[in-house]
Amino acid sequence: MILRPNLIDLKNIGYYLGKIIIGLALTMCLPLVIGLSCGEINPALDFLIGIEAALIFGLLLTKLCYTDNDLSWAQGMIVVSLSWLAAAVLGAIPFYLSGHWASFMDAVFDAMSGFATTGLALVQDLDHLSYAHNFWRHLAMFIGGQGIVIVALSLFVKGSSGAFKMYIGEARDERIMPNIIDTSRFIWLVSITFLVLGTLALGITGILNGMRPGNAFFHGVCIFMTAFDTGGFAPQSQSMLYYHNGIYELITVVIMILGAINFKLHYHIWMGNRREIWKNIETTGLFIAVTVTLIITAIGLDRAGIYPKAMMLFRKGFYQLISGQTGTGFQTIYSVQFLREWNHLALIGIICAMSLGGAVCSTTGAIKMLRLGITLKALMEDIKRIILPGKAIVTQKFHHIKTIFLEDKQARSALLITLCYLVLYGFGALVGMFFGYPFVDALFESTSAAANVGLSCGITSLTMPAALKLTYIFQMWAGRLEFMSVFVLAGFVVAAIKGK
C-alpha cells in the first residue's frame, strides 16, 4: 500500500527548501555588487528583482512550513531535487530580465545548464552582456559544482542528520570528514584556495596575452569557476578560441583535471598522502580512459585530415577530449566543426569520453570512474569464477583511499547508476532523432546534456524545438543529481496522487 504524504512531510520539505532558496537569494548579492561597482544600473535592478523574488518565496516557505523536525531520507532527497528546480527558475529571473534570452524557457535552460555545470547555452549576443549577468552565469556554475545544498549547509543548516541526507541526495557519495558540515567546509576550503591560485594564474596570463588588467582578472575568475567546477560557460561567445593562447588553454586543462578529481583524494593529497594518486582506482581509471579515447579521437582526426601537423592534431583533439572527459565543455573549435570537419570516429571518441566522466565526489557528471572500475572488477570476478575450479574462493579488491574488497552490493549500485545514465543518453538521442537530427549528432548533444558536459555540435540553438529544450533541461537535472533524488521525487508525486 502506498501512503499519501501528510502535512508533516510537506512542512519538512517546504521548510528546508525555503532555507536553501534564501541561501540562493544571498548568492545573487555578489553579481548585484559587481553590477553596482561597474555602474550597470539596469543589470543591478535585474538582480534586485531576482533577490527579492527568491527571498519572498524562501521566507514564505520557512514561515508557513516552520518545523523543528529532522528530515527523513525521502524528504532530504525531495528537498534536493526541488531545490535544483527552484534554483533554475529563480536564477533565471535576472537572465530573462536582461533581454539577452529570447524566452523565459531559454533563461531557465541556461540557469539549469549553469547550476548543473553543463555549459550548453542559449544566450544571445553574449559579447555585449553586462559584467553582472556574465558573473552570475559563472557563479551559478561554481555554486552548482559545489552543490547548491552544500552552499546552504555551510551557511544555514546546523549539524544534523538531515544535512547528511541532503548531502547524499546531491550526488555526493562520500563523506570526507566525520561531520558533514566540516566536509562541506573542507570542500569550500579546497575550492577557494584553488580559486585564488587559478584566478591569479589566468589573470596574469591574460595580461601577458594583451588583455586589459581588469578584464583579464574578470575573465580569470570566471574561467576558473567554470573550469574547476567543470561547467564550461565562458565570458565570450568564442569560448576558449577568444584567447588565442596555448598557455591559457594549458592552465584550463590543469584546472579541469583538478575539478575532476575526488574531493576525498584532494584531502589525502593535502594531508601528504601523495602516493594515493598513483594507487587510486579513479585516477588510474581516468588515465586509462583518457588514453583510450584520445587514441580513438586521434585516429579519427588523422583520417579526417583537418590538422596536417601532429602538434595541431594533439592540441585540438586533446583539448576537446579533456574538456569532454572532465565534463567541462570548453571548446577551441566552433560547434559546427565537430560535424563538418571531424569524422564519426573522432566524434565517437569524444562521446565515449563525455559519457564516462571523472571521479565521484568531484564536480564532474556522467558515469564516473569509480563506478566504471567497480563494474569492470565485478566482470573480472565473474569471469574468474567461470574459469577457476568451483571450490576456488574468488575475491576481487580495488584501491580507493584504502583497499576495499568488492561486494555484490557495490557492484549492483554501480551497475544501476551506469544503466540509468545509458538510458538517459539514449532517451535524449531518441528525442533528438524524433525532431529530425541524425543519430550521431543527436547522441553527441544528448550525452553532453545528460553527462553535464556542454560540448555542442550545434543542435543547441535558439531555433531548436521547445520539447528538445525541455528534454535537455530534464537530462541536465537528472544527470547532475544522479537519479536517486529524481526517482524519489517521482515516487512522492505518485504517492500524493495514488496513495491512501
Place this chain on the structure above:
Amino acid sequence: MKSQTQILPNSKQIQNSKSQFSFWGFEIGIYLVVLILLVILGFSAPCFAQAISSTELINNAKSYDGKMVVYKGEVIGDVMPRGKHAWVNINDGNNAIGVWVSRAVAKSIFYTGSYRAKGDVVEVSGIFHRSCPEHGGDLDIHAQVLRKVTSGRVLSERINIDKKNLVLILLGILCIILILRQFKPKSKK
C-alpha cells in the same frame, strides 16, 4: 599653288585640324580617366568585395581554406597585441572570428564591443585558415587590409522605469512578510 595648298593647309583646314586635335585630346583624356578608374576599382575590388558571413566561412571552411576572403563585423572584447601583430575578434552578429592583424593597423581600432560600448565595425581582407598552422590549428583570418567602416560609440544606459517599479513593489511585499514573521503563532495548550 596647288602643291602649296596641298603642302600648306589653309587657315580653315588648320582650324579644322586644331578642333580635331582637341577632340582627340578630349577623347584620350576620357579614356585615361576611365582607365584610371578601372585600375583603381580593379585593384580595390578583391580587397573589399562582398563580405562573407561567419556562418558561411565556418560551415564551408574547407572550400575557403587558404583563400582571400572579405569579412566584416564588430570588434568585440580586447584587442590583444602579440609582438608586431595583434589578435582582434570580430563578430558579424552570428559568430566571432579571430583576425590576426598587424599591430600598427590594429591601433586604428578605438571602440571594442562590450556592455558599455558598440565596437568599431571593420572590414578585413585576408587569408582564411580552416586550421591555421601558425596558430595551433585555430580557425582564423590573417588580415592584409583592415578598414574601419563605422566608428563605435559608448552606449548610454537609461534606468528602466518598469524594473524600478517592480523592485519597489517586491520590496514592499518583502517588508510585509518580514513584519508578519515577527508575529509568532499562539502556542496550543
